[in-house]
Amino acid sequence: MRAAIKKEVKNILGSSQHSSKDWIKQKWQKSKMNDIKLAVLGGERTGKSALTVRFLTKRFIGEYASNFESIYNKHLCLDGKQLNLEIYDPCPQSQKTKFSLTSELHWADGFVIVYDISDRSSFALAKALIYRIRKPQSTPCKRFVEPAVILVGNKQDLSHVREVGWEEGHGLALDRHCQFCELSAAEQTLEVEMMFIRIIKDILTNFKLKEKRRSSGSKSMAKLINNVFGKRRKSV
Numbered sequence: 652m653r654a655a656i657k658k659e660v661k662n663i664l665g666s667s668q669h670s671s672k673d674w675i676k677q678k679w680q681k682s683k684m685n686d687i688k689l690a691v692l693g694g695e696r697t698g699k700s701a702l703t704v705r706f707l708t709k710r711f712i713g714e715y716a717s718n719f720e721s722i723y724n725k726h727l728c729l730d731g732k733q734l735n736l737e738i739y740d741p742c743p744q745s746q747k748t749k750f751s752l753t754s755e756l757h758w759a760d761g762f763v764i765v766y767d768i769s770d771r772s773s774f775a776l777a778k779a780l781i782y783r784i785r786k787p788q789s790t791p792c793k794r795f796v797e798p799a800v801i802l803v804g805n806k807q808d809l810s811h812v813r814e815v816g817w818e819e820g821h822g823l824a825l826d827r828h829c830q831f832c833e834l835s836a837a838e839q840t841l842e843v844e845m846m847f848i849r850i851i852k853d854i855l856t857n858f859k860l861k862e863k864r865r866s867s868g869s870k871s872m873a874k875l876i877n878n879v880f881g882k883r884r885k886s887v
């Protein structure tokens with residue numbers, strides 16, 4: 652039954668299921684400025700697939716197969732710019748074995764970290780994931796730009812059984828320099844769309860910052876080379 656639903660979603664989206672091997676190969680391909688890679692991570696059953704599918708199809712299907720990881724592709728136009736979006740939706744097994752996030756950190760330009768407001772343990776996991784993503788680099792690099800992150804408290808329609816307050820989510824996001832929102836994949840289409848647009852815009856801002864640092868880095872290198880070799884030539 653679940654597999655049939657997944658097949659339906661796949662047909663709607665033109666998504667691709669990848670073995671871990673394929674995915675690892677893809678990570679090292681050079682990204683272009685208009686290629687955006689987004690990883691949706693979080694605890695089990697928090698609604699990662701529901702949010703992704705809601706964004707891509709505007710539909711809420713209710714049950715999603717969770718035995719394989721997927722990368723969905725979407726072409727979109729934002730502020731007049733054509734973008735190729737890839738969204739990685741892991742399966743619970745892959746998340747359990749890959750908590751180090753090494754591959755995800757290399758692959759993704761941004762992260763949507765999801766917890767369920769009616770499940771405190773999912774908030775603890777979201778917190779751990781954010782701390783991992785925001786962990787200072789072991790080899791600091793001037794050109795390094797922190798990946799864009801949005802913390803999402805899903806299942807807002809279950810406020811009557813809430814275990815995590817809005818303030819807690821907001822506080823964690825502020826503390827770790829992330830965006831934050833609470834919403835319901837089950838009941839809201841626009842809010843889900845706005846959430847994805849927010850993170851995509853942050854990623855685009857990061858791209859510009861990286862490009863600026865790269866070009867100022869190569870200018871200073873050219874200046875340095877000129878100073879060293881230029882002077883030497885004069886003295887000969």
Ligand SMILES: Nc1nc2c(ncn2[C@@H]2O[C@H](COP(=O)(O)OP(=O)(O)OP(=O)(O)O)[C@@H](O)[C@H]2O)c(=O)[nH]1
Binds near residue numbers: 716838
């Ligand atoms: N009430 C409510 N249920 C939701 C919402 N979003 C998802 N669900 C339900 O939560 C369950 C898990 O949703 P999924 O989208 O499969 O969650 P997931 O994080 O992708 O799950 P795994 O990949 O299996 O860990 C399903 O029964 C969904 O119908 C929501 O906003 N409100």
